[in-house]
Amino acid sequence: MIVKLIKSRGMRRFSRNRLAMFSLAVIIVYFLTAIAVMLGAVSRDDTKERVGPNRLPGFLEPIGAEKRYDFDKWWVSELTNVFERAARENARAGGDPRAVLDEFALAERTIADGSYEDLKPAFDAMTEAWHELDDVFAEQLDLDDEAFAIRDEIKELQAEGEDVADLQAELEEVEALLAELAPRAEALYQQVEANIEKLLPMPSGFAGLVYSLRTMLGTDSKGASIAAQAVYSIKIAFQVGFVTALVAVLIGTISGAAAAYFGGWVDHAVLWVVSTLSSIPYLVLLAVFVYAFQAPALAEWFNNPERPALALVPLYAAFGLTFWIGTCRVVRGEVLKIKELEYVQAATALGFGRFYILLRHIIPNTAHLMFINFSLLFIGAIKSEVILTFLGLGVKGQPSWGIMISHGADGVTNFFFWEVGAATVFMFVLVLAFNIVSDALQDAFDPKHV
């Protein structure tokens, strides 16, 4: 049957659609990533671990002068902390300063090999250069002030029509001094950075690759890797999407088919629930269900860190209880049609029971609706998960695109787009690819489409 499907005309038409094939490849990459994450390629700790200074920009963005100072200052202060502790340990009789140095690590990036004494000169050189850099900046500030004062004075005198040649010369002198400071500062920066590199060398080989991937999209406001969070969120998104769509489609199909097939009070009851639930805006309904799971007793049970698998259950339940409505309505309509077809009567005439006919003869005939609804709900659930999480109602304690967006929101006002951007792009690409593929599938397999 699968071979037949692959060889079918629709499949050939689908495979000629390059955009669709590319989107399918994208979805497969996402899917494989989700599975890899599930198997532990990116753990939850990886997404929380500090890999560098706060709000480190990603690979494309050059680091400006102001940020360079801030980042170098962060590295210097971190290293100073470590080396001060190591120095205390060194001073203590029988202390092991190397152990203190070993404690410090930014993911794969650890302090260079060698004893405390070996590393001490580099640290001293770094500290010295840093202090000198501070002096240079202090000097620069002074000169700036001076130049500013002179300019003011020149303006005043010019207004009174007096001679300003002396002051002009003085200003030029100050500006020359200032210009001299810039290359000095640059040299000191390089000295500091070279020593940081010496103390905390970039890991080489595979570890280096992993580290550069981690910092590729920058870091968030706590110095954790944005790339790791975005990738881990793929797993959360697929989990929520898959479980929710499966649960919703099953509930919807069974209730819709039963309502249509049995009629009578079953139909009335199902329709009553469906129309009641669909009269409430679905985000509000979702929020209500999620809130219900935040009752202290339930929240304690589901948010227990010992059972991380349960953490998403409230979300599954809320989505599953909300999303089945559309499926139910569609399937009910289809079954109302199917149950009048003669093969259903023929099955009854062969002596099959009503439940058996419903399960084995009617529901398999709604399979196309189940597939369509599954793909729609899958994407719908991912989008809703992000929205709810952004509002603070969804995923908790795990990375999710929604959490990234809500955390990154205040960064945006400081021109730091990497966190929001990464989450948005990851989600956008997935949703777009899914929509393109489902459109292309529909076009390819629609018999009315020539």
Next chain:
Amino acid sequence: MTNAPDAKPVLQVRHLTTSFRTDDGIVTAVDDVSFDVFAGETLGVVGESGCGKTVTSKSIMRLLPEHLTIYGEQSEVIFEGKNIIRANEREMRKIRGDKIAMIFQEPMTSLNPVFTVGWQLDEALKYHTNLSRKQRREKAIEMLRLVEIPNPERRIHEYPHQLSGGMRQRVMIAMALCCEPDILIADEPTTALDVTIQAQILDLMNGLKEKLHTAIMLITHDLGVVAQVCDRVMVMYAGRAIEFGSVREIFHEPQHPYTNALLESIPKRGSRRSRSRRLPTIPGIVPSLRNLPKGCRFNDRCPACQQRCIDEEPELINHSLDRPVRCHFPLNQKTQTESAH
């Protein structure tokens, strides 16, 4: 009754009255119909659209929506000594398919499109027999061969859409007969087929009846079909059985004016009348079940209608031997004396 090949009826229907609850009140679709089906015979049920043929057959199978259907208090459908009109769903399930099978009019939709022919045959066998998987497969192939489907070993792996209409009807017959039922109810089995296929299917059913000794209740509006395969005929009009008789009697000596009018309206090749005159039709339409005429239900269309027909509804009476007819003034009365001797 005459011409019955076997004197023992397998199915006795007595005073079957089937009514439906509708928005306009209760409508009686089948009114006080009684007949027998004997083993190994073919009973034809003939009548215009809406006269209650299908409702009669579905009442026997109890396929009508239970919550909307009311069966008359005196209604009895006696099968194997039991009144199955009052049987519960579980008992019915054992009878359906196993003892009484049914095939439907529309072969295009009577097979489930998502399963293979073999799967559907196997399902029926699994439900009613204790055969092993291999035996069931063999039986399925055997049944397909019996209904003259070429290459059954390959056909069992095919889906209904890969088969033609006639082929599907053969599969339906195979499914209906695979558990060797005592009675096969065929509800217009050939209406949707073209004429050559129709003849093949009818021949096939005739052959199978003799081979398997199954009684057939054939519902049709096509008198040609009746002439070809039936032993006895019941004519229905507006929910009533109006005439019984053997095929020969019905075709040659119709007693009820309605039967006569039906036969008149068949074009006859080579007859003088057909060349010189318009084909006769029955004027008017079948009366609405909600608004039946008083007296005989055929009175407003009957050419021989008299005052008595309007005042009083006729009973089903044996005017001649074993030929019950529901008419005050039956035609071809002369046969009474002839057959009495």
